[in-house]
Amino acid sequence: MSVSMNRRVFLGAVAGAASLMAGSRLAEAATDKSSPLRPSVQYGPPPGVARLNANENPYGPSPAALKALAEAGAQGAYYVGDSVKKLISMIAEYHGLSPEYITLSPGSSGGLVAAAVMAGQSGNILGPDLFWDTTSRAIEQQELGKIVRTPKTGDMGIDLDAMYASIDDSVSMVQVTNPNNPTGMLLDPAKMRDFCIKASKKAVVLADEAYNELTDMPEQNSMIPLVKQGHNVIVARTFSKIYGMAGLRVGYLIAQPEVIQSMGRYGIGWYGLNQAGLAAAIASYEDHAFMDMSRGKIREAREMVTDAIKANGLTALPSQTNFMFVNLGDINAEAFRAGMEKEKVMIRGIYRDYNNWSRVSMGRLEDVQMYVNALPKVLDSLA
């Protein structure tokens, strides 16, 4: 080994040791509120807090995505361009579509808001009683129209027949979240397909498939083939869930090219995208090993919660997602949420008038264990 090589190896080792020491100092500082080394911004949950309220996948971003985003971050001086084209072409190729059927957006929310605002130009949005309506509320906030809801089925599912019967001239878009949030329930794929084909003859159908990749049979549960067959269906997908990239904000919509163009007028385009998020998405799009790992952890967490709620005399809806909707019986979901917060477990409170239903996300297994441990204590305190 040459002298200069020896010196490089030595300096590398010193730098490595120094960065390890700095790493451990930073880790200590993160928990010490008075430390001047404490990071000024908290990018994730504070240490010791189980964050189970936002349906994130804490196992992401994947190792390949982390590497890619660090490289791309260093090129942050440059506007996106090739990376947008690359990701669109990967998605297009995977589904056997041409690129004009696809648009990227900042998370799927960016695209979902554009779809809602587009729909609001000519009517109302029809949805089930309970669905992920956060983005569709744009139609009401901008006084463009309203969200019209149909009642749920007896088993808390989406009543597709009732939805179909409710499509009249005032409805410009029909929205179905599948699997649904906050219920976690999946629709029968054949029924959903028939519904989409019929309903899309009357109004554009938006299938929000944020959790599709978490289901047991993602391909069968997706409505993307209907777009390919020419039906007026928009499918929304995201890198926030199975890919564990919620903070990197990449999502996409698949629809007829003229619908994609039309939505482009309402706030989606390259300008909402960032190089690091795109790089991470490109690196993880077909990372099946990582996706399998995430799915496995989420299933494990669901089993832990299922066992715990059963042991405490509760039930939950069948979930195909990274969250569960728990029936608390007589207990108020907001009081339960507040009780869990005292135990450093963050979960969701009441949805609409579902006063006794509580949504919990499948986070890291140790965080889910905190929920499991706190459950009897919190339930007892509210009995």
Ligand SMILES: Cc1ncc(COP(=O)(O)O)c(C=O)c1O
């Ligand atoms: C059903 C559904 N769709 C869309 C989103 C939006 O996610 P993002 O904008 O991160 O893609 C969420 C977020 O929780 C969701 O639950």
